[in-house]
Amino acid sequence: MRPAQAIHNRQADQKADPNQPEAKxxxxxxxxxxxxxxxxxxxxxxxxxxxxxxxxxxxxxxxxxxxxxxxxxxxxxxxxxxxxxxxxxxxxxxxxxxxxxxxxxxxxxxxxxxxxxxxxxxxxxxxxxxxxxxxxxxxxxxxxxxxxxxxxxxxxxxxxxxxxxxxxxxxxxxxxxxxxxxxxxxxxxxxxxxxxxxxxxxxxxxxxxxxxxxxxxxxxxxxxxxxxxxxxxxxxxxxxxxxxxxxxxxxxxxxxxxxxxxxxxxxxxxxxxxxxxxxxxxxxxxxxxxxxxxxxxxxxxxxxxxxxxxxxxxxxxxxxxxxxxxxxxxxxxxxxxxxxxxGHKPDIMDKDEEQAESAAAPQAKGRQPRVMTLTTEQVQGASEEAMGFGNVRGEIDFEHISFSYEEGIPIIQGLDLHIEPGEMIGVVGTTGAGKSSLISLLCRFYDVKEGSIRIDGTDVRDIPQAMLHRLIGLVQQEPYLYSGSIVDNVRMFDTTISREDVIRACEFVGADAIVRKLPEGYDTLLSERGSGLSAGERQLISFARIIVFKPKVLILDEASANLDSQTEQLIQNALSVVSKQRTTIVIAHRLSTIMQADRIIVMSHGEIVEQGSHQELIELGGQYRELYDHSQGQQAG
Structure with missing residues (x-):
């Protein structure tokens, strides 16, 4: 829940007449x-x-x-x-x-x-x-x-x-x-x-x-x-x-x-x-x-x-x-x-089978995204090959999208963005610029009010959500760990993923040494939210969770914001390897996380105001330069 919404709920509760029950x-x-x-x-x-x-x-x-x-x-x-x-x-x-x-x-x-x-x-x-x-x-x-x-x-x-x-x-x-x-x-x-x-x-x-x-x-x-x-x-x-x-x-x-x-x-x-x-x-x-x-x-x-x-x-x-x-x-x-x-229907729903089949027809650019033809039921428990993930190139298009959480308060307006397959994109901007909202729209946690978001030419609204969330791996700023063993937390209780795959994923992100120091190793039972681990350790396990599911699009939403420099370096090393041949979007306050990105976009008030490589944006002397100077402890200009 967004903080503003939580405050609104509290105020509404306080203002409600306690002597009046709910509507009949x-x-x-x-x-x-x-x-x-x-x-x-x-x-x-x-x-x-x-x-x-x-x-x-x-x-x-x-x-x-x-x-x-x-x-x-x-x-x-x-x-x-x-x-x-x-x-x-x-x-x-x-x-x-x-x-x-x-x-x-x-x-x-x-x-x-x-x-x-x-x-x-x-x-x-x-x-x-x-x-x-x-x-x-x-x-x-x-x-x-x-x-x-x-x-x-x-x-x-x-x-x-x-x-x-x-x-x-x-x-x-x-x-x-x-x-x-x-x-x-x-x-x-x-x-x-x-x-x-x-x-x-x-x-x-x-x-x-x-x-x-x-x-x-x-x-x-x-x-x-x-x-x-x-x-x-x-x-x-x-x-x-x-x-x-x-x-x-x-x-x-x-x-x-x-x-x-x-x-x-x-x-x-x-x-x-x-x-x-x-x-x-x-x-x-x-x-x-x-x-x-x-x-x-x-x-x-x-x-x-x-x-x-x-x-x-x-x-x-x-x-x-x-x-x-x-x-x-x-x-x-x-x-x-x-x-x-x-009686409350989800705001975000999959189209029926007939609509999904029609959406799987050749798109304007002549591609046939076979992955989109599967239903949600077929996704459950299916292998990567069975779902046709090998055919997903990871091209992403934000086509003139507009979005708002509340009517009359626009968050994103008229945004256009094209991301090439395998490209690493860094997204920066001040708080409230619309960075996380952009990612939420791509993951289809919300639907755009205007425009469309496409993966390989197919509108995300035409892709079953179960499949879309297997295509996209999301690492958030505050990782959530469930009560259970580390193995189950990495594979999200999916027993089709072997213990060996979990260990390899942890080794890949540098979490293996940390896990093996725990009393029961990979069988160590975590309390709610993984409170027995540090923020960096929880983030590494969360990152391993994404690796083990092998997404075609990888998103890091402020994933290194709470990490110390040593743990951040582990994440950076893992990211540099896992991002190869994957479309990667990294939202970061720490500019060091995205300085090596193929392209960096700067957002402000729901719009892209600057984009280019790190060096190009530094030479441009705009908002990115101000953010960079501030991160280096210097005065802008």
């Missing part, structure tokens, strides 16, 4: 999309439904057996011990049946839920990885972490708790109503008066609870984003002694999240206790009405006993469902947020 999402469409993940498991869900029905019937028939034992045996004065023993045996079988089928139902449903959530989490991560750089400029990393971790976990709880409750408790409620009407229709009708009351309470709470849960999720996302931002910039925080200020800001966000959680808990308790009161009043009402009927001999005592048991069980599934209401609301918000990400 499209819940229905999100859950409709989720149903597509459920469809492949329809037969397993049918098995869950069958097990649930058997388990519920096994449980609900138990009070009915007690009714038979009371009315048809004990109160009837039969004292039929054999019949009572049979009822006990059936009761025991029903209990075992309820246990077994509930166990099967839970396991099958959890297997379905975990499979769906695992697939969604994987696809979400993959979708984020496909987004263009502009998306990460606009979206904080903390927010994305929340989506991949917290939101998918909320979805996991939906399958673990909510879906199970809807299956089991929903059917239980329906069967209880049937059993109550079968026992006594009059008492059942009295109980049905409760349903509209329950419905009205649920409607009254629904909107308020949704806002409450969404508010808590929004404040959690903002807090996580703030933590991620501070961890990334911890060096800056400590250098400027901003710990107290950052603690104050975190305390403010933590307090907002704390209050949102308390509001969520209060809402949930109030909702649950309302149904508890309703349950107790219903039992008292049934006992009073049914007791009068029993005393008047209009109702059997066994029926009243079974009915009271059923009315108690009637509120158990309702209570369970209401206890899951907050989980359902959290899952609803999470699903909508996840599908909002899925």
């Amino acid at each position: 999402p499209q819940y229905v469409s999100a859950f409709r999309a989720l149903s597509g993940y459920v469809k492949p498991h329809r037969w397993s869900l049918a098995a869950v439904f069958g097990c649930t029905v058997v388990a519920i019937l096994s449980e609900l028939l138990q009070p009915y057996l007690m009714k038979i034992a009371i009315d048809d045996n004990l109160l009837a004065g039969k004292n039929d011990y054999k019949a009572l023993l049979m009822i006990c045996a059936v009761y025991l079988c029903l209990s075992l049946s309820s246990f077994i089928f509930s166990y099967i139902q839970n396991n099958v449903l959890q297997n379905i839920g975990q499979s769906i959530v695992g697939r969604i989490r994987m696809e979400l991560f993959g979708h984020i990885m496909k987004q263009s750089m502009g998306y990460f400029d606009r979206t904080s990393s903390g927010s994305l972490i929340t989506h991949v971790s917290s939101d998918t976990e909320a979805l996991n709880q939906f399958f673990n708790q909510v879906l199970l409750s809807l299956f089991r408790d929903g059917l239980t409620l329906a069967f209880i109503i049937v059993m109550m009407f079968q026992l006594d229709a009059t008492l059942a009708l009295y109980c049905m008066i409760l349903l509209p009351v329950i419905f009205m309470i649920a409607i009254a709470f629904r909107s308020f609870m949704r806002t409450t849960y969404q508010l808590a999720r929004t404040r959690l996302s903002r807090m996580v984003a703030f933590v991620a931002e501070n961890l990334s910039g911890m060096g800056l925080v400590q250098a400027f002694h901003q710990q107290k200020e950052q603690e104050r800001q975190f305390d403010e966000r933590n307090g907002l999240y704390f209050r949102a959680n308390l509001r969520e808990i209060r809402t949930n308790v109030l909702f649950g206790r309302t149904f508890d009161i309703l349950s107790n009043l219903s039992i008292a009402l049934v006992t009073w009405i049914g007791g009068i009927a029993v005393l008047g001999k209009n109702l059997e005592f066994g029926v009243l006993y079974a009915f009271i048991t059923y009315i108690r069980q009637f509120f158990q599934p309702i209570n369970t469902i209401t206890q899951q209401w907050n989980t359902l609301q959290s899952a609803t918000v999470a699903v909508t947020r996840i599908w909002t990400i899925f």
Whole structure:
């Protein structure tokens, strides 16, 4: 993320009204999309439904057996011990049946839920990885972490708790109503008066609870984003002694999240206790009405006993469902947020197969760049020969390009540049001249607003991105190393690249001696970002990473800016060899890095103001001469 964008995000977060949740999402469409993940498991869900029905019937028939034992045996004065023993045996079988089928139902449903959530989490991560750089400029990393971790976990709880409750408790409620009407229709009708009351309470709470849960999720996302931002910039925080200020800001966000959680808990308790009161009043009402009927001999005592048991069980599934209401609301918000990400298409996309084939036709200069005919899928795991890299000459044309990150603030305007195959180009200029933006456009991290960029006559927009990024090797100023061994960091976890190739690449750039001094050599495990290595050592490993992939175009973006003179000399020696027969673009503040380049271009305000060899530019006495004199500690002129 560019610094200006990070500041903008922080300011936007601070200005946002903390009491207002995100805009009202499209819940229905999100859950409709989720149903597509459920469809492949329809037969397993049918098995869950069958097990649930058997388990519920096994449980609900138990009070009915007690009714038979009371009315048809004990109160009837039969004292039929054999019949009572049979009822006990059936009761025991029903209990075992309820246990077994509930166990099967839970396991099958959890297997379905975990499979769906695992697939969604994987696809979400993959979708984020496909987004263009502009998306990460606009979206904080903390927010994305929340989506991949917290939101998918909320979805996991939906399958673990909510879906199970809807299956089991929903059917239980329906069967209880049937059993109550079968026992006594009059008492059942009295109980049905409760349903509209329950419905009205649920409607009254629904909107308020949704806002409450969404508010808590929004404040959690903002807090996580703030933590991620501070961890990334911890060096800056400590250098400027901003710990107290950052603690104050975190305390403010933590307090907002704390209050949102308390509001969520209060809402949930109030909702649950309302149904508890309703349950107790219903039992008292049934006992009073049914007791009068029993005393008047209009109702059997066994029926009243079974009915009271059923009315108690009637509120158990309702209570369970209401206890899951907050989980359902959290899952609803999470699903909508996840599908909002899925609905965001990358700004930079490959053309379809037909467009790629048409772009592979002979270009204006009569060349046929065979490499461009391969699809992205064919690139994955393909060898250099299979992709036709041998036919790439490395000619690059920037044809009257214009670009801006934000509308109305041009970064590059009307730039023309032709780079011959195998030519080494040095790019210099003051900060903000557009040097790194030029490289980002060539790598197609962004698309030009006007004009085109061509490699061997083919527009980069017609080349699959996977192939383009194999054609171009980029070494950045701040190399990123992953947690893992040095071998895996050099080959980027691509097991098709042998260990021997990795060692040769490290020897080539002069990193071998450094690596072998480490405790485990090439198997040494690095911490996040390779914090156990110096900046120069990380850069050498990053440079070896590029060498091992054998790009046809090599780009160094301020790659030697943080290196000491000895390490810079190692990079210079390696660069002089690897740049042979490769088109090389070197962006540098240190002019010593590019003094031997075939051509040096000087950029200012998104335009090329000077170009030529080092000696030619010195004799010209323009901006390059000023930069050179400044680098030598002399006064310009």
